[in-house]
Amino acid sequence: MKLDQATIKDLARELNVSSSTISRALKDYPGISEETKRKVKELAAKMNYRPNALARSLRKSQSFTIGVIIPEVVHFFFSTVISGIEEVAFARGYNVILTQTNEKYIREKTSIDTMLANQIDGLMVSYSKETKDFSHFSELLEKNFPIVFFDRVPKLENTLNVTVDDYSGAYAATQHLIQQGYRKIFHLAGPKYLSISQERQRGYLSALEDYGIQPQPNWIIESSKGNENEARDITAEILKKADPRPDAFFAHNDMAAVGAMMACREAGLKVPDQIGIVGFSDWQFCTMLEPSLSSVAQPGFQMGVRATELLLDLIDKKGDMDASKNSLVLKTELLIRKSSQKP
Amino acid sequence: MKLDQATIKDLARELNVSSSTISRALKDYPGISEETKRKVKELAAKMNYRPNALARSLRKSQSFTIGVIIPEVVHFFFSTVISGIEEVAFARGYNVILTQTNEKYIREKTSIDTMLANQIDGLMVSYSKETKDFSHFSELLEKNFPIVFFDRVPKLENTLNVTVDDYSGAYAATQHLIQQGYRKIFHLAGPKYLSISQERQRGYLSALEDYGIQPQPNWIIESSKGNENEARDITAEILKKADPRPDAFFAHNDMAAVGAMMACREAGLKVPDQIGIVGFSDWQFCTMLEPSLSSVAQPGFQMGVRATELLLDLIDKKGDMDASKNSLVLKTELLIRKSSQKP
DNA sequence: CCTTCACGTGCAAACGTTTGAATAAGGCGA
DNA sequence: TCGCCTTATTCAAACGTTTGCACGTGAAGG
Numbered sequence A, B: 001m002k003l004d005q006a007t008i009k010d011l012a013r014e015l016n017v018s019s020s021t022i023s024r025a026l027k028d029y030p031g032i033s034e035e036t037k038r039k040v041k042e043l044a045a046k047m048n049y050r051p052n053a054l055a056r057s058l059r060k061s062q063s064f065t066i067g068v069i070i071p072e073v074v075h076f077f078f079s080t081v082i083s084g085i086e087e088v089a090f091a092r093g094y095n096v097i098l099t100q101t102n103e104k105y106i107r108e109k110t111s112i113d114t115m116l117a118n119q120i121d122g123l124m125v126s127y128s129k130e131t132k133d134f135s136h137f138s139e140l141l142e143k144n145f146p147i148v149f150f151d152r153v154p155k156l157e158n159t160l161n162v163t164v165d166d167y168s169g170a171y172a173a174t175q176h177l178i179q180q181g182y183r184k185i186f187h188l189a190g191p192k193y194l195s196i197s198q199e200r201q202r203g204y205l206s207a208l209e210d211y212g213i214q215p216q217p218n219w220i221i222e223s224s225k226g227n228e229n230e231a232r233d234i235t236a237e238i239l240k241k242a243d244p245r246p247d248a249f250f251a252h253n254d255m256a257a258v259g260a261m262m263a264c265r266e267a268g269l270k271v272p273d274q275i276g277i278v279g280f281s282d283w284q285f286c287t288m289l290e291p292s293l294s295s296v297a298q299p300g301f302q303m304g305v306r307a308t309e310l311l312l313d314l315i316d317k318k319g320d321m322d323a324s325k326n327s328l329v330l331k332t333e334l335l336i337r338k339s340s341q342k343p
Numbered sequence C: 001c002c003t004t005c006a007c008g009t010g011c012a013a014a015c016g017t018t019t020g021a022a023t024a025a026g027g028c029g030a
Numbered sequence D: 001t002c003g004c005c006t007t008a009t010t011c012a013a014a015c016g017t018t019t020g021c022a023c024g025t026g027a028a029g030g
Helices: A008-015 A019-026 A034-046 A053-060 A076-091 A105-117 A135-142 A166-179 A195-210 A228-241 A254-266 A284-288 A300-317 B008-015 B019-026 B034-046 B053-060 B076-091 B105-117 B135-142 B166-179 B195-210 B228-241 B254-266 B284-288 B300-317
Strands: A065-070 A095-100 A122-125 A147-150 A160-164 A185-189 A220-222 A248-251 A276-281 A294-297 A328-330 A333-335 B065-070 B095-100 B122-125 B147-150 B160-164 B185-189 B220-222 B248-251 B276-281 B294-297 B328-330 B333-335
Touching: A008 A019, A008 A034, A019 A034, A053 B053, A065 A076, A065 A105, A065 A300, A076 A095, A076 A300, A076 B095, A095 A105, A095 B076, A105 A135, A122 A300, A135 A147, A147 A300, A160 A166, A160 A195, A160 A300, A166 A185, A166 A195, A166 A248, A166 A276, A166 A294, A166 A333, A185 A195, A185 A228, A185 A254, A228 A254, A248 A254, A254 A276, A254 A284, A284 B284, A300 A328, B008 B019, B008 B034, B019 B034, B065 B076, B065 B105, B065 B300, B076 B095, B076 B300, B095 B105, B105 B135, B122 B300, B135 B147, B147 B300, B160 B166, B160 B195, B160 B300, B166 B185, B166 B195, B166 B248, B166 B276, B166 B294, B166 B333, B185 B195, B185 B228, B185 B254, B228 B254, B248 B254, B254 B276, B254 B284, B300 B328
Parallel strands: A065 A095, A065 A122, A122 A147, A147 A160, A160 A328, A185 A220, A185 A248, A248 A276, A276 A294, B065 B095, B065 B122, B122 B147, B147 B160, B160 B328, B185 B220, B185 B248, B248 B276, B276 B294
Antiparallel strands: A095 B095, A294 A333, B294 B333
């Protein structure tokens, strides 16, 4: 099972030169004759030489590896972000080591530890729902360790963040519902302590306010798991009890929107005629539903790309970057489909 | 940005002992006094010592890292598999380095190269649609390098594979359609050269044959991209031209099934009354559709788990395992929903 | 003929661990 | 008192690179 890879020493022995010469020849250092370079490269190819990245990293104390910490992989948005990360990392010669926290704080901490032990050059994080204490990040930040946060960003000073304009997206969604003539617009909110949930809720409230609609306290219900079953139950409950009844739902994510849609259908309510629904994230299935689901698209791939570019730049510069200047807020886009358009 | 981690040498200097003592004390080697061990561990904790995994790997020529090569991350099934992989790897102290090939052969090759350069201990692969030549794998296999293939497995001798029983799943799906009274069952097939596509098609044909149904050549149409738009176009075409007209579709994946469903709806055909549809993979959205989509569930998470267990066992044993004995075929399960049940 | 310089290469240390073998210090029996 | 065993520790090499510096050679310049 050992691969018995040829090493620089093997090449050196074969050609009767020193390891340094081999090393330099392979890297096209000046001061090595063309002749030697040619011979070395030929032999390297012939022996299928593959540099030992570990040794190189150890020597250079740079591993060309970045760590990515994500709540869960099986999630349309996050997997899209990963895809973007992977693209840029690959293109720039970096490896990606990935762990998912499954929304567990403890796992987030230990993952970071093993990643650091593996000498990652930088870290990209979207933290877990459980995480309330950010000291494991701030300790690193203090030492100027390169970290870029994406999507879910902590309330810490001077961090590099890549987020999506949740506020505007939510505002646009709510505004659209209002313009369609819906008035009693309920909000299926995300976990309170996540900044994204707060922003979405804020956008929702602003839109209502701007249009002179006074939301009742019971219009906002937390659907923290964000899956369709939870939302379905919650919605069913609302439809039974709430007075006045909602005539629209703005959900903090698409799964919740689908749950609401199901509950409405089961309650015999027509979407969009009697109830309007808008989700958030634009998961693949939005266009597959009947009626198709209006949703706020988040540029996940872009987020991965930009966040990685930011991180790699930060690593390359080996210096600080002005967080306030370099943090990014990506645009969201409301995609209006059938579920929110009154006939 | 350098983290300036304390090293064994730092601890040694501090305590006025040698590096070896520190190393052994930390690892609870016999032959180190309890007193010393205590002191070392205390200091290590105090100085926030974190062993340099790179150095360790270099020395031990084992990196506790495995490589995972996957066609694409943004894919329900594959992301589920990754999740399973990640769980097991994490639990057993292995890192996962991940790359997606985007179905490109060239990228598959270069990814393997950089992973090998990074001294991965083993490899898990689901190869790309483009890959026709498997020599990059067979070369490694010859040297007894640990590889486990999952889902898409190559036609090579003596490889460790974890697959899903595509044949039986397809058979069950087709049989179910027949039993529901559908007769002219078309098959939206996957890329010809993928073993999974072949198996699914084989199961489809077997079922037809067992029930004495003679498929016409035009009943099988390749929908190789496997996305809903392609399938929708293909299906629309079929509905217009095929004679006799299909009364059911068995699609090689759920996206294609959705495409078919859309095309049927647009052609004014009622599902399941006039047309039955069954997909494959049981993506999340199956239950969200109206009518809900019958599908063959594949245990993706299980696949990730079992494949990783197999690989890590193989690595630990540092020896061969009997591929024929250890390869796994996981059970599929037909989930019957509305799209295929005649009223 | 001696210095100077450029060129091509080699030496050796370093990165942070691990580990077989050597060493030192006690303790104990004869 | 000597030898021997045990116990705790150190030495030094190794893993495969990279890299500052030194070295040797031959040619050009004075």
